[in-house]
Amino acid sequence: xxxxxxxxxxxxxxxxxxxxxxxxxxxxxxxxxxxxxxxxxxxxxxxxxxxxxxxxxxxxxxxxxxxxxxxxxxxxxxxxxxxxxxxxxxxxxxxxxxxxxxxxxxxxxxxxxxxxxxxxxxxxxxxxxxxxxxxxxxxxxxxxxxxxxxxxxxxxxxxxxxxxxxxxxxxxxxxxxxxxxxxxxxxxxxxxxxxxxxxxxxxxxxxxxxxxxxxxxxxxxxxxxxxxx
Numbered sequence: 001x002x003x004x005x006x007x008x009x010x011x012x013x014x015x016x017x018x019x020x021x022x023x024x025x026x027x028x029x030x031x032x033x034x035x036x037x038x039x040x041x042x043x044x045x046x047x048x049x050x051x052x053x054x055x056x057x058x059x060x061x062x063x064x065x066x067x068x069x070x071x072x073x074x075x076x077x078x079x080x081x082x083x084x085x086x087x088x089x090x091x092x093x094x095x096x097x098x099x100x101x102x103x104x105x106x107x108x109x110x111x112x113x114x115x116x117x118x119x120x121x122x123x124x125x126x127x128x129x130x131x132x133x134x135x136x137x138x139x140x141x142x143x144x145x146x147x148x149x150x151x152x153x154x155x156x157x158x159x160x161x162x163x164x165x166x167x168x169x170x171x172x173x174x175x176x177x178x179x180x181x182x183x184x185x186x187x188x189x190x191x192x193x194x195x196x197x198x199x200x201x202x203x204x205x206x207x208x209x210x211x212x213x214x215x216x217x218x219x220x221x222x223x224x225x226x227x228x229x
Contacts, residue, residue: 005154009176011212012153013185019208020188023195025050028058030187035109035134036101037061042126042133043094048085050194056084067107070098096120111135125164129186138182140174145193146186152197152215 027050029041040060044053060081064070070078078091097120101107109130110116116127131137142150147163150156150173158166177185196203202215210216 008154008212012209013176013178013181015208015212016188016192017181017184020184020191023191024187025191025194027054030133033134035111035130036066038134039109039122039126039130040064042129043090043121044082044085044087046126048087052085056082067098067101070095071102090121093121097122109134111137132183132186136183138177138179140170140177141186141190142170142173143190145199146173146189148199149189149193149197152202153209153213155214155218 027041029038032038032041041053041057044057044060063077063081064073073095075091075095078094079088082088082091082094100119101109104118105115110119111131111134113124113127113131116122116130117124122130125141125143128139129141131139132141142164144162144164147158147166147169150169151158151163154172156169156172158169160166163169196207204210204216207213207216
């Protein structure tokens with residue numbers, strides 16, 4: 001691509017945000033501003049499809065609307081609530097996390113990276129997701145799907161067999177988050193990865209960023225074959 005990297009990043013962001021206005025997905029946790037509920041949703045969404053999580057999340061929040069209710073519930077009750085997602089083995093960790101929230105933070109989800117990652121079962125991705133979606137902070141949220149989009153669009157050279165763990169990629173994406181638009185951009189790229197820039201046979205004919213995408217530029221002929229085949 002001949003555009004300079006700064007301009008390309010700006011175009012990438014602007015185009016995805018415009019696409020997101022029309023194509024955003026609707027999930028119950030996206031209507032929430034309570035960091036506790038955002039935290040629960042992110043723990044459930046790990047390696048699990050959002051549509052599968054939706055009914056389980058709604059029932060879970062109804063039964064355990066706050067950390068106090070979780071602490072005062074039995075492990076078996078928590079296991080039962082998350083069993084449909086195949087996450088029953090995480091019940092003890094979730095209960096421990098709730099106990100930490102009660103004991104160290106008076107039941108309130110912390111709004112800093114250290115406080116969050118100190119919680120049982122909370123890693124950098126979940127912590128940043130809570131900071132972004134629960135507190136509105138402009139921080140990068142990078143999973144395997146987001147990493148795929150960045151790697152393809154910018155021919156980003158990762159130093160790990162698991163691109164979403166590459167700190168340089170996180171930093172590269174962090175530079176794209178506009179002040180005040182971080183949560184929207186994070187959700188935009190997540191939805192874009194799920195709907196258009198899928199792992200196999202991305203939908204190039206529907207891609208709004210293909211004019212700024214290295215992958216499309218380098219594989220234009222192959223892409224066109226896929227589209228018409």
